[in-house]
Amino acid sequence: MEPTGGALLSAVDLRKSFGPTQALDGAGMDLYAGEVVAVMGPSGSGKSTLLHCLAGIVQPDGGEVRYAGRVLSAMPDRERSALRRTDFGFVFQFGQLVPELTCLENVALPMRLDGVRRGPAEKLAREWLDRLEVGDTADKRPGEVSGGQGQRAAVARALVTEPRVVFADEPTGALDSLNGERVLRLLVAAAKESGAAVLLVTHEPRVAAYSDREIVVRDGKSRQVGFAAAEPARSPR
Amino acid sequence: MNGVYRPEVYTPCILLRMSIANTLLGLLESGPKYGYDLKRLYDESFRQDRPLHYGQVYSTLSRLLRNGLVEEKGIEPGDGPDRKRYAITDAGVTNVAEWLGTPENPSLYLQNTLYTKVVLALLSGRSATDVLDAQRAEHLRAMRRLTTRKTDGDLADQLICDHALFHLEADLRWLELTAARLDELAGQLKP
Numbered sequence: 001m002e003p004t005g006g007a008l009l010s011a012v013d014l015r016k017s018f019g020p021t022q023a024l025d026g027a028g029m030d031l032y033a034g035e036v037v038a039v040m041g042p043s044g045s046g047k048s049t050l051l052h053c054l055a056g057i058v059q060p061d062g063g064e065v066r067y068a069g070r071v072l073s074a075m076p077d078r079e080r081s082a083l084r085r086t087d088f089g090f091v092f093q094f095g096q097l098v099p100e101l102t103c104l105e106n107v108a109l110p111m112r113l114d115g116v117r118r119g120p121a122e123k124l125a126r127e128w129l130d131r132l133e134v135g136d137t138a139d140k141r142p143g144e145v146s147g148g149q150g151q152r153a154a155v156a157r158a159l160v161t162e163p164r165v166v167f168a169d170e171p172t173g174a175l176d177s178l179n180g181e182r183v184l185r186l187l188v189a190a191a192k193e194s195g196a197a198v199l200l201v202t203h204e205p206r207v208a209a210y211s212d213r214e215i216v217v218r219d220g221k222s223r224q225v226g227f228a229a230a231e232p233a234r235s236p237r
Numbered sequence: 238m239n240g241v242y243r244p245e246v247y248t249p250c251i252l253l254r255m256s257i258a259n260t261l262l263g264l265l266e267s268g269p270k271y272g273y274d275l276k277r278l279y280d281e282s283f284r285q286d287r288p289l290h291y292g293q294v295y296s297t298l299s300r301l302l303r304n305g306l307v308e309e310k311g312i313e314p315g316d317g318p319d320r321k322r323y324a325i326t327d328a329g330v331t332n333v334a335e336w337l338g339t340p341e342n343p344s345l346y347l348q349n350t351l352y353t354k355v356v357l358a359l360l361s362g363r364s365a366t367d368v369l370d371a372q373r374a375e376h377l378r379a380m381r382r383l384t385t386r387k388t389d390g391d392l393a394d395q396l397i398c399d400h401a402l403f404h405l406e407a408d409l410r411w412l413e414l415t416a417a418r419l420d421e422l423a424g425q426l427k428p
Contacts, residue, residue, distance in 0.1 A: 042417060205409040206402055209380035
């Protein structure tokens with residue numbers, strides 16, 4: 001049984017090639033407000049390309065990406081960039097924090113880029129660092145904190161603008177089991193609390209187990225499963 | 238014999254018996270066969286630790302006959318007892334389809350049954366990918382339940398659930414690896 005109501009973000013028959021390699025070959029999926037969806041599949045199956053297309057980072061060769069009633073894949077680059085700042089948050093496996101800035105400045109960065117003054121931006125950033133249990137890293141640079149702490153600061157930065165969608169590409173891939181779990185638990189709890197949907201790309205079943213349902217990508221084609229098992233928690237926004 | 242009928246021993250015995258019956262039924266889908274041929278095909282196709290006993294084959298076939306899942310298709314007289322050929326009935330085909338379409342309860346050491354299902358799906362021209370995907374979904378459902386219990390529970394809950402989660406994850410990795418090797422396996426199973 002598919003959830004009723006319109007999807008917040010959809011991929012329809014997406015095709016994308018990089019040179020002779022076809023990364024996506026008719027992939028499609030829906031993401032509903034407030035749900036956590038895992039995108040699973042072997043290495044090279046096209047799951048990261050699917051995420052990049054859905055986030056408007058990569059333009060598909062064919063098919064459409066629809067977001068909140070608009071065709072995202074048809075928007076000009078500038079509009080997509082603005083949308084990524086205001087509506088989307090990102091957590092990647094490595095290196096997304098700016099090494100020259102402190103953790104606090106990193107978390108405040110998306111708000112600063114959107115024109116928020118330093119005082120209020122850093123106040124909110126500090127609250128988010130506390131919420132992710134890494135308030136003590138505020139004045140440290142990413143190189144001075146542990147991998148797990150840095151990743152929690154990255155989650156704080158992804159959520160600080162209260163995005164409607166969080167894209168997480170192997171967010172725990174560089175962490176040990178315990179730290180990975182802590183990051184994941186905090187990410188999912190914070191996203192659920194703020195009503196954000198999460199698209200979680202992972203090859204690890206234990207990470208996928210934090211999702212409401214999963215999508216399997218193989219050879220650039222996707223398969224949606226799990227609607228019957230888990231009605232996604234949806235909160236109107 | 239002491240302890241043989243403990244639930245943890247008895248239940249797998251029943252499950253194994255059901256699995257053998259369904260597998261023999263599945264092997265009959267390609268055409269009627271003698272009990273001897275079924276035993277040989279079973280041993281060759283599924284590489285279980287121990288070969289199937291003749292007694293087990295014939296007792297299973299009698300049960301299937303009684304339940305209307307197979308029928309006798311000719312008798313060949315010989316020096317010893319008459320040889321009977323068995324054919325699968327429509328009800329038998331439905332039984333195999335339902336068995337293949339029903340995911341196993343995620344539990345430890347079920348790889349043998351899963352491997353059998355994958356091979357049988359390939360041999361019978363069904364989608365082995367569907368068998369693997371149904372199982373993956375069932376495993377992830379079990380992992381979600383454990384993850385929820387772990388998130389809401391105390392340290393003991395977390396440790397107990399983690400133990401089960403790691404085992405289920407190992408099964409899932411096997412499912413993924415097998416999915417990637419289906420073409421190769423299908424090629425090896427061709428006569």
